[in-house]
Amino acid sequence: MWLKSDPQSELLFPYFYATMSTLYLIPVPIADDALQTIPPYVRAIVEQLDFFIAERAKTARHFLKASGTSRPLQEITVVEIDERDPQYAREAFLQTIKSGRDIGLLSEAGCPGVADPGADIVALAHERGVPVRPLVGPSSLLLALMASGMNGQSFVFHGYLPPKRPELARALRQLEQQASRQKQTQIFIETPYRSQMVLEVALEALQPQTRFGVAQDITGAQEWICSLPVRDWPKAGKKVLEKLPAVFLIG
Amino acid sequence: MWLKSDPQSELLFPYFYATMSTLYLIPVPIADDALQTIPPYVRAIVEQLDFFIAERAKTARHFLKASGTSRPLQEITVVEIDERDPQYAREAFLQTIKSGRDIGLLSEAGCPGVADPGADIVALAHERGVPVRPLVGPSSLLLALMASGMNGQSFVFHGYLPPKRPELARALRQLEQQASRQKQTQIFIETPYRSQMVLEVALEALQPQTRFGVAQDITGAQEWICSLPVRDWPKAGKKVLEKLPAVFLIG
Numbered sequence: 001m002w003l004k005s006d007p008q009s010e011l012l013f014p015y016f017y018a019t020m021s022t023l024y025l026i027p028v029p030i031a032d033d034a035l036q037t038i039p040p041y042v043r044a045i046v047e048q049l050d051f052f053i054a055e056r057a058k059t060a061r062h063f064l065k066a067s068g069t070s071r072p073l074q075e076i077t078v079v080e081i082d083e084r085d086p087q088y089a090r091e092a093f094l095q096t097i098k099s100g101r102d103i104g105l106l107s108e109a110g111c112p113g114v115a116d117p118g119a120d121i122v123a124l125a126h127e128r129g130v131p132v133r134p135l136v137g138p139s140s141l142l143l144a145l146m147a148s149g150m151n152g153q154s155f156v157f158h159g160y161l162p163p164k165r166p167e168l169a170r171a172l173r174q175l176e177q178q179a180s181r182q183k184q185t186q187i188f189i190e191t192p193y194r195s196q197m198v199l200e201v202a203l204e205a206l207q208p209q210t211r212f213g214v215a216q217d218i219t220g221a222q223e224w225i226c227s228l229p230v231r232d233w234p235k236a237g238k239k240v241l242e243k244l245p246a247v248f249l250i251g
Numbered sequence: 252m253w254l255k256s257d258p259q260s261e262l263l264f265p266y267f268y269a270t271m272s273t274l275y276l277i278p279v280p281i282a283d284d285a286l287q288t289i290p291p292y293v294r295a296i297v298e299q300l301d302f303f304i305a306e307r308a309k310t311a312r313h314f315l316k317a318s319g320t321s322r323p324l325q326e327i328t329v330v331e332i333d334e335r336d337p338q339y340a341r342e343a344f345l346q347t348i349k350s351g352r353d354i355g356l357l358s359e360a361g362c363p364g365v366a367d368p369g370a371d372i373v374a375l376a377h378e379r380g381v382p383v384r385p386l387v388g389p390s391s392l393l394l395a396l397m398a399s400g401m402n403g404q405s406f407v408f409h410g411y412l413p414p415k416r417p418e419l420a421r422a423l424r425q426l427e428q429q430a431s432r433q434k435q436t437q438i439f440i441e442t443p444y445r446s447q448m449v450l451e452v453a454l455e456a457l458q459p460q461t462r463f464g465v466a467q468d469i470t471g472a473q474e475w476i477c478s479l480p481v482r483d484w485p486k487a488g489k490k491v492l493e494k495l496p497a498v499f500l501i502g
Contacts, residue, residue: 025397037387041287114396114403123400123462126478129487134398136288136389136470145365146276147385149374152365156407156435184407211374219387227377236380 020100023125024049025118027111027137028063030245031220035066037138043067045135046104051096052078053089053121054106063106081117093121097130109245111139115159115189140247141187144215148185148227150251155185163194169205175250176210185251195241198248206230206250213249216241227251271351274376275300276369278362278388279314281496282471286317288389294318296386297355302347303329304340304372305357314357329357332368344372348381360496362390366410366440391498392438395466399436399478401502406436414445420456426501427461436502446492449499457481457501464500467492478502 024045029037047069054060057078064076079092096103105112105121111134112118125132145152156178161171175186190198195216202212213227222244226236275296280288298320305311308329316324330343347354356363356372362385363369376383396403407429412422426437441449446467453463464478473495477487 036292037290039288039290111393111397113398113400114393116403119400119403121400122398123478126400127483132398132400132476132478133474134394134466134469134476136387136394138387139390139393142362142365142390142393143385143387146362147364147373147383149364149370149372149377149383152367152370153410154408157405159404215385218385223384225383225385227374227383232378 021097022102022131022133023122024102024104025112025122025132025134026052026104026106027135027139028059028107028109029219030110030138030140031217031223033221034138034219037219038067039136042135042137043069047071049102049104050076051101052076052104052106053081053093053118054078055081055108055117059108060106081121083117086120089121090124093124094128097128109140111137114139115141115157138219140215140218140245141189143218144213144225144247144249145185145187147215147218147225148211148213148249148251150185150211150213150227150249151183152185154183155187157187159188160190161188161198163190165197165201168198168201172202172205172250176206179210179250185249187247187249189245189247192243192245195243195246198246199239199241202248202250203230203233211249211251213251214241214246215249216246217244218247220244272348273353273382273384274373275353275355276363276373276383276385277303277355277357278386278390279310279358279360280470281361281389281391282468282474284472285389285470288470289318290387293386293388294320298322300353300355301327302352303327303355303357304332304344304369305329306332306359306368310359311357332372334368337371340372341375344375345379348379360391362388365390366392366408389470391466391469391496392440394469395464395476395498395500396436396438398466398469398476399462399464399500399502401436401462401464401478401500402434403436405434406438408438410439411441412439412449414441416448416452419449419452423453423456423501427457430461430501436500438498438500440496440498443494443496446494446497449497450490450492453499453501454481454484462500462502464502465490465492465497466500467497468495469498471495 057080081089107116208231215225332340358367459482466476
């Protein structure tokens, strides 16, 4: 490993470097006790790492322990991504690649950088010529899309919609128009305690023929996925959604 | 298991039924010999199934064999999705749920129903009240997005862009505008033999500060992922893309 000392050229000529580091993007289960969704090759890579950047150190350590790493946890460094001070994790990343150590980036749940912080660190890795290796694991968005029966050849993820009923209803109708005009599946999320409200507003606001989908607690013990035209939802039985993570789809 | 005989009401009251069937959505490796990307719990479910619907029967059987199913392959039924005659796979699905057997839906590579046929069968399952269980595995779109360092809180997948240079350049510039105006990552794919052309056109057509990403042969032996502002691409070295599956991103 050889590092140039001029910090300016570090920025401008990332591939000029020969760092030994690799950035591994490590998925974490999206449901309680769903460790089976993390393939063994991912856990084998985790086993080899002793430096992690994570959304929350506490849950990262919980995952590392559950994943069965044989390394004593006190030998493992977990740096938290502080959204108020993004520079902190960036600095830790830059220091670590100088020593040539590999780095694991962990999400709070699911895949790092997707509907989650972490993208910033990945971008920095590319700028510095650090190879980025995304590892396979659960993504609630992708699993919900697969399970929706809606168009998977063209889709959008919007993140969160406005939380209040009238604005939410308006946003849902906009997505409905986009879905119908562009034949494009519209995906969004909401915090668990608002799931039931989203379902109620959607079934009121959307056209009868519009397909609406809910995927709740995917890969978990209470997994529940329903995707039907709005007019057929009452036939699916009056469902009260649990306070569990859910993905919503319009198609 | 009890099935109503009136076909009309079968359509209208799907949840009136108590079919014993479940539709499992089974991911398949996206790179050669990348069986490690399929978690063992998925392979355990595959092991229990004897009826599959797949994009291509030949590759489906190849996967089943590689996955190590102990069932003799001649005991396994694989029905192909014929895009010219979608009714064929639908009928096979309907017949099979009458017998209460579970069904596996297989993609050619990656996740069924995402950038792939199969969504139609999933929609039919929902209509008939058949539980749909999406299983965890590799998706080139999701892995490319994770590895891009671009915005994963808002993104669009467009499928294929126009194949010819002038139209492609125009489409790329449109996506660039959308990416910059809406802070939304734009994802698309192209057939492997056009990868190099896409890279050349993109580096010519896009603005210097626009971030452009290529993720090639993800999870494979020739995995190569680069995501940089267009102006920094020359510093990454003149890359000639292999004729391998690739995902492209603008952010």
